[in-house]
Amino acid sequence: MKYKTGEETKMKIIDSAFQLLAEKGYDAMSIDDIMKGAGKTKGSFYVHFKNKEDLLYEVIQMRLDRDLDHIVEETFKELSNETCNVQLILKQLMHQVHLGSGGVDRELWTAAHYQMVVLSRKNQIVREWMSKQYHAWSDFITKIITRGQDLGQIRTDIDILVMVNMLISLLEGYELRSIVDPDIDVYEQLKLTELFCTNQP
């Protein structure tokens, strides 16, 4: 069909752009490429987006924002339980993040994420978005850790901010590594986290 609804085409463009962003990076992906991926011609790109930068922000919004809201809500339900196992919750959470959200291919997501890191050097909006993401994650994990400490399940001899930063950086470090070195077993690695954070008998 020649004339679809605008929203459908827009989504196809965003999907195609996300793919190419992960594969080649923002500068290297051309609008021609993107539109070829979306099955439309170049000219029609500008029906849906003001310009290439505009598209980037929409891709971030639609495909890269780890939509915390849902995870947060679910996790807090579990945490409110008097007999919850904070260790287990944390472990599941890390795995869930590692696996990717919303059915998006994890490897693609990771690659796109690191494209954002390098883009953040040139682009303030991207930088601010990333910073916001980090803080949201920090806040969220801080709450979990605190709950675990209250229940006597997480060690209290380490500064909580340092511990949270470590968890996030470790996860990111593993994912980064896995771009170059796909053999690394992130699941195995994540077991360590448990060991370090919990109260040892």
Add this chain to the structure above:
Amino acid sequence: MKYKTGEETKMKIIDSAFQLLAEKGYDAMSIDDIMKGAGKTKGSFYVHFKNKEDLLYEVIQMRLDRDLDHIVEETFKELSNETCNVQLILKQLMHQVHLGSGGVDRELWTAAHYQMVVLSRKNQIVREWMSKQYHAWSDFITKIITRGQDLGQIRTDIDILVMVNMLISLLEGYELRSIVDPDIDVYEQLKLTELFCTNQP
């Protein structure tokens, strides 16, 4: 004299390219830009390099290769000492890496490193170089850990490969984070490492 004439220009080009690579990325840096930074004109670029890709590989070789040879040698000397403190050696090593090698500005180096990560998705040579780097590091740190375990200073209840991967990933995760969030205190974070790896009384 540091550079021979002729070779001097080549070095200036590599320096300028390294700077721009870190700031803007491979695709976004133009040969015009690079040569402006080197104080020469565009045309003379091709006297020194076959093409832009060729330059990339020279930059990698000259400015990004953490030249392990020297560090390795020095460290092994220390390790051979019967009363060496493996914890301390490891700590110094991590800090040294974090501070940057050869007087290069650390932030620049880190940024360039992550540009390599994203480039490795498109470019097999870069990918292979990075893989080689990781393995050299792994091997090196494995040896240190093993020595520490022999001396009873490092815990032995964790798989050694897992521990090494953790150390590397953690360091990378911190550096990655510091691109977006320069406030993070990597020195403080690295203290944790010590805590986790050593034999607790």
Add this chain to the structure above:
Amino acid sequence: MKYKTGEETKMKIIDSAFQLLAEKGYDAMSIDDIMKGAGKTKGSFYVHFKNKEDLLYEVIQMRLDRDLDHIVEETFKELSNETCNVQLILKQLMHQVHLGSGGVDRELWTAAHYQMVVLSRKNQIVREWMSKQYHAWSDFITKIITRGQDLGQIRTDIDILVMVNMLISLLEGYELRSIVDPDIDVYEQLKLTELFCTNQP
């Protein structure tokens, strides 16, 4: 009602196009711009006009044609009077032209007029239209001057065609000048005309 529905939109488009034509010129005004000014969307432009050129001709017809017919008729009535003051009629006429016809903002009209001059270089239809305009004006003013000479009010020692051309060119020259240099006092300038054309005692 001023416009019938449907015809109303067409008029709005013509108004918007006239405005933009004066401000930016034919090439620089886009159909998108025009329709934004008319409060409708791009697609509906082609309901009312065959293409952009077609619109131009309608703008010329509706907004740029100094509709002489009415002026001519009125003026001839005055001229037929045995005791008419030809000087005064001429003066009023020049002022009327300068002020603009049909309540259109004079400055806009002038700007649009000079857009037509440059367009006439490329477009034969515009060129012919302008030529026709000039000749209609020439004929009209010739008749007035002749009547003035008959009444002994206008000097007869100058070739009548030369005098008419002078009057028209002077008026145009002033208006042209006022585009760049809005400070010029066209009213004051026009007084000269009177001085030159009348029989001095």
Add this chain to the structure above:
Amino acid sequence: MKYKTGEETKMKIIDSAFQLLAEKGYDAMSIDDIMKGAGKTKGSFYVHFKNKEDLLYEVIQMRLDRDLDHIVEETFKELSNETCNVQLILKQLMHQVHLGSGGVDRELWTAAHYQMVVLSRKNQIVREWMSKQYHAWSDFITKIITRGQDLGQIRTDIDILVMVNMLISLLEGYELRSIVDPDIDVYEQLKLTELFCTNQP
């Protein structure tokens, strides 16, 4: 030859642009067109000019600036003569202007001039340049008129500024007219000027 001196190519580009500017106007002339006229390919345009606007300003400088300096100097020499004929000087001057300066084809120059008038609506730099041009002309002609009045050759009953404006506007009006209506005899028209300005016996 493939590799000329830069200045030669630059001049060819300016010449080609001037031609096209007069024929089609700034917006309608493409860099492809210009370079075809200059006998070079599009890409090389940017070796010589920063962008299209930059070229416009160079064209103005090189081809449109009526280089007054020389004319002014020559005229002042004549005016200093005690027995000079100011009428004649003025007449010669007007003809010289009308014929064009520096061997440039007059019709082209005139067309380009009116392109500048319409451009001045959008572009402040052009507007300022035109304004400066007008004032330089005004000053110059004022001086001539004053000298003529001192010698009793030019009438003194008209405000001098008004008279100067009239002379300039009249000349411009004639040239403008001649774009649309090439039959007009500007030389004949200019005789009028003499009649109006001189002291009648």
Add this chain to the structure above:
DNA sequence: CATGAATGAGCTTTCATTCAT
């Protein structure tokens, strides 16, 4: 009548690369 998605040609500009000097 009006909408807005789609198109393709064409625009300005950038850039890696070549080459005569």
Add this chain to the structure above:
DNA sequence: TATGAATGAAAGCTCATTCAT
């Protein structure tokens, strides 16, 4: 070695025009 003019391909973007709805 170094220069900078020249090239051609490709980039982002605009726009007149068409057409299904």
